Amino acid sequence: MVYRGKPSPSCAVCTGYRDQSDFGFQDQSEEVVRNYHQSAKKKGKEKEKEKRSITSSPILPSTTTGTLVTPASSPPSAGSPPRSLATSVQDIARGYLYTNYMTGGPRTRYMAYLVPLMEDRQNRALDAAVTAVALAALSNIHASPRTMLKAHVEYSTALSATNQALRDPNICKRDDVLAAVVMLGIFEIVSCTDTSFIDRWMNHLDGAAKLLEARGPEQLSRPEGLDMFTQLRAQITLSEIYQQRHSAPILAQLTEQVHCYRDAKDHILDQLGSIVIKLANFCANVKEGRFEKPVEIIRTALSIDAAFVSLLIIAPSAWSYTIAKVPTAHSATLAPHIWGPTYHIYKSIAASSMWNNYRCARILIQELILDTLDGISASTERDIAFPQRHTLELQCRQTALQLVEDICASVPFSLGSEMEMEIASNKSADSAAANSPACAGVAISGSGGLTLMWPLLVAANSGVAPKDLRNWIAGSLNKIGHSMGINQALAMSKLLQDQMKTRAWLS
Known part of the structure; x- marks a missing residue:
């Protein structure tokens, strides 16, 4: 783990760390959310007042969808929020992280490996790191500075405990220590406040x-x-x-x-x-x-590209995906959620992530070939060395654009939008089917946003993405940032809006 400087100034407001046993990992999300939303409905008039006094409230009542899933059954009547709701923001946050990143359906099990590791209450570094990420995400979703202060306190605890574990040659090899390092990196992704995230991302990966x-x-x-x-x-x-x-x-x-x-x-x-x-x-x-000659670079690049293609021509069923058409009647309504007339349906976030990693790699290969072709200055040299230069350029651009569009086609699955399309389609065809439990609500998974950000940034910066597609990608990143509480997505969106090329920073 790379030391990133002294802890946040927010640590100064902390009166001391609580007993770590207070933060027992429990899946209380349904009970908490039931009371949470009932309270919000009962106190509609107080909602605007609480928004105006955000700095004095640990968390805002909200009806935001796509973060905490509202149970299909009607919530029981309730009066004032339970006392535990006001004093256990950590439990609410950890419940959110549990249901959106660790358990549940195909979109939410990206970090399922945390579940058994969290069962050991002695994993102090991991426990604090998980709480820090959970609080930071919830703080961003509900615009609560006070909750973010709590997140930074937990982050400082996790960082200290992780550094202590890394100094021990035996303890540093444990799974919970590596998981803590991963979560500290995710904390920086969630709490990102500037555009220097690329450097921090690379430093964490080096560690x-x-x-x-x-x-x-x-x-x-x-x-x-x-x-x-x-x-x-x-x-x-x-x-x-x-x-x-x-x-x-x-x-x-x-x-x-x-x-x-x-x-x-x-x-x-x-x-x-x-x-x-x-x-x-x-x-x-x-x-x-x-490489002595440009043609050697291009031949090697094409050889590697062919290896990618041949590997995934026939993917195993568990890793395959299907292509679905957008319902014509709802294409205008669903335009913010999808690019083009089709979208992909995967069997898991892991599968969509694998395919997008493949697409990013191939996009970078096409860029490298195009850069090599552009680097040959004299026109006579181009004609002699590459008699099919223009054909190759066209082929690379077409391939890159298709890969970019395929990344965009994975967005509806990752963000849950294809469920919205299914619901809309069902409502038109059969209102009764639309009211089935399967269509009761749509949850935007944090896992989907976490795995989608970098492929979207690579796609937008590919050089073949037109302006309107870059704008659509920036909008998708904004959705990830605001709905899932992942600030790095907002920073990426700003880079695109400012017309900045991230790869240029590295050279």
């Missing part, structure tokens, strides 16, 4: 890579260790490609060894990971000038 190396192949033998390795490998290699830096050798070694621990149906994850590592090393070699 995570060192931990993966220290943990060795033994980490792959446990489900929690295997899941964290898979997710971190994808992020680390993307960071290395962005920096045109050679991939850490340990990633390739662990990727070769992981097939012994992975189900056969999931081997595609490691096959894809191997190709992405090869791409990272290729980009580093290009930066270091290890």
Whole structure:
């Protein structure tokens, strides 16, 4: 873990840390939300007053959908909010994180590995890190500065405990310590306040890579260790490609060894990971000038691109997706949620994330080929060395644009919008079906937003995305930021609105 400076000034307002047992991890989300929304309805007139006095309220009553799922059954009548609601913001926040990131349906199990790790009440660093992320997200959703102060106090506790654990050569290899490092990184994503998030993101990934190396192949033998390795490998290699830096050798070694621990149906994850590592090393070699001729760069790039395509021509059923059409009658209403006439339906957030990692890698390959072609100055050289140069340019642009549109087609699934489309369609065809429990409400999963931000940014900065598509992506990032409480998405949206190219920062 990289030290990022002294703790927030908010730590000064803290009167001391509570006993960590007070923050027991419990799934109380349905009970809390039932009382929470009933109270909000009873106190409609007080709502605006509470908004005006935001700084004195730990959390605002709100009817915002897409964060906490309202139960389908009618809530029981209630008077004033229970005393525990005013004093247990941590429990509300942790319940939100639990239901939106760890358990539930295909959109919300992205960090399911946290559940067994949280059962050990002695994992102090992880406990505080989870609470910090949960409070920060809820603070952003409800615009509550006081809740954010609580989040920073928990973050300071988690950072101190994590640094202490990392100094022990044995404790640092535990799954809960790596999970705490991951959650500290997510805290910075959630609480992001400026556009320097790229540097912080890369620094955290550098620290995570060192931990993966220290943990060795033994980490792959446990489900929690295997899941964290898979997710971190994808992020680390993307960071290395962005920096045109050679991939850490340990990633390739662990990727070769992981097939012994992975189900056969999931081997595609490691096959894809191997190709992405090869791409990272290729980009580093290009930066270091290890190719004598541009044609060598292009041939190697096309070879790697072909390896990507051949791998996913026929994906295993668990990792495949279907293409659905937008209901024509509702296309105008649903326009903010979808780009184009079709969208994708995946079987899990993990599947959509895998495909978007694949698309990001291929987009970067097309960019590299186009940059290489543009780098050949003399027209005679272009004609002699590349008689089919224009054909290749057109092919790369078309491929990149299709990959960009495919990333955008994954947005409805990740944000739950395709459920809204199904509901709208059902209402037109059969009002009774629309009132079924399956259509009772739509929850926007934090997991979907967390995995979607970087693919959207890569797509928008691809060089082939037209202005209206970039604006649509900026709107999607804003939706992620406001609905899910992930501030980094808002920072990314601002970069796009300011016409800034993130990859240019790295060179």
